[in-house]
Amino acid sequence: MPTPRKALVSLEDTPFYHCISRCVRKAFLCGVDKHTGQSYEHRRDWVELRLLQLAKVFAIDICAFAVMSNHLHLVLRIDAELAKSWSDIEVVAQWQKLFKGDSLNHSFVKGQPLESYQQAIINKRVKEYRIRLMDISWFMRALNEPIARKANAEDKCKGRFWEGRFKSQALLDEAAVLACMAYVDLNPIRAKMADSPETSDFTSIQLRIKATLKGKQPDSLLSFVGNEHQDMPKGLMFNAKDYLQLVDDTGRIQRHDKRGAISRSSEQLLHRLNIPAENWLKMTAEFTKIFKGPVGNTQELTAYCEHLERKRRQGAANCHRWLDCS
Incomplete structure (x- = not known):
């Protein structure tokens, strides 16, 4: 029996969660169906517009997203304090x-x-x-149901468009959050849908790059607020330019037709997180293959399981192997 969603969320341990929704019946969320030649590319607009609309309504921030041909990746942050302040x-x-x-x-x-x-x-x-308004399940419901209705109307059919349950996993520390964000942002490059982060349409990384060129950060995404933890507004505790550089370096290495290497600034960021470069490259290429449940170092994983009264630490071996590097 699937684990109830409330048994996967522990705000005491982390507000960050990675969510995935997949289409059923070989349905195409977007892209082009090779068998019929039918293009569904316009559906990317539906998803992105709805997603950015929800970010203004829910007490849930969007850290990263990528709209793929038959699935959607999101990294979300629950802002419980905002919901309580309303x-x-x-x-x-x-x-x-x-x-x-x-x-x-x-x-x-x-x-x-x-x-x-x-x-x-x-x-x-x-x-x-x-x-x-601070429930990920309601957020995903508000995102997926309108898209399903529009897609079914366009396809002139009835029934499920999405899998019955979206998948989610807790991201328990900074290293897990950053690795998952980079994994999501690089999805189009690994799938050969784009040649570079800046050409990855309908992704958070493209929005961040466009905003950076104007000296800003996108209002619709959770901002980077720097490396210090004291007296900082809510946000990602990294420097925006450092993150973009790290994603660019990683994407060049993951593409076999491009020469790439980890730059000095990226090395410094990985060193701060105690992640060896080889571990980073493996995680950002195969995040969902390596981690099937909550992601974080062993200490964070143990605390998370104790708070949720879980007898078994799912994925403990891989969390130890890839994230316990200090």
């Missing part, structure tokens, strides 16, 4: 950006007086909405 009215207003509310919801958002029984109903809804 007022009751803000919670309902956020929820109604996606889901049509009834007259009671509209009256509450407008600040109109409510009867005691109506207020009781609203209080219950606010509690429920607040939890949902």
Whole structure:
């Protein structure tokens, strides 16, 4: 029996999670069907637009994403503090950006007086909405269901478009987060859908590169905030330029038709994370093959399993082999 989603999420250990949704019935999310010649490339727009819309509604940040021919990769960060900081009215207003509310919801958002029984109903809804707005399962549901309806209407068929459950794995430390982000960002290059990160359409790495050229960071993605941990706003504890350089170096090495090597700045970043270059290259090329469950060093993995009262540390051997390098 599949593990319940709530048994995989431990905000006490990490807010970061890697999620994968795959199509069924050999359906094409995007790209071109080699058998029929039918192009589904326009569906990438659907996914990216919906994804970036959800980032403005949920208390969930997007760290990385890549839209592939028949599946979608995401690295997400749950921002529980943001959800808790919203007022009751803000919670309902956020929820109604996606889901049509009834007259009671509209009256509450407008600040109109409510009867005691109506207020009781609203209080219950606010509690429920607040939890949902920081729930990865609801985020993925809000992403996948509209895409499935549009794709089925276009294909003139009914039934499932996505697999019944999306896959998710906890990313327990900085090394796991960075390696997974790079793995996701380099998906199009490994699949030979793109020659370089900057030409990888409908990916987070392309958005980050375009923003960097303007001296900015994309508003729709979780920002890099540097290497210091004190007095910093929320964000990825790395330097944006260092990360882009590392991904570029890694992509050149993974492509057999290009000469590539780990640069000095990339070496410094990997050294900070205690990851040997050979381990880094292996993880960013085969992340989902190596790690089937939560990802992190042995200490973080043990704490995660204890908090979730899991008797078995899934994937402990590989986490030790690839991430316990200090």
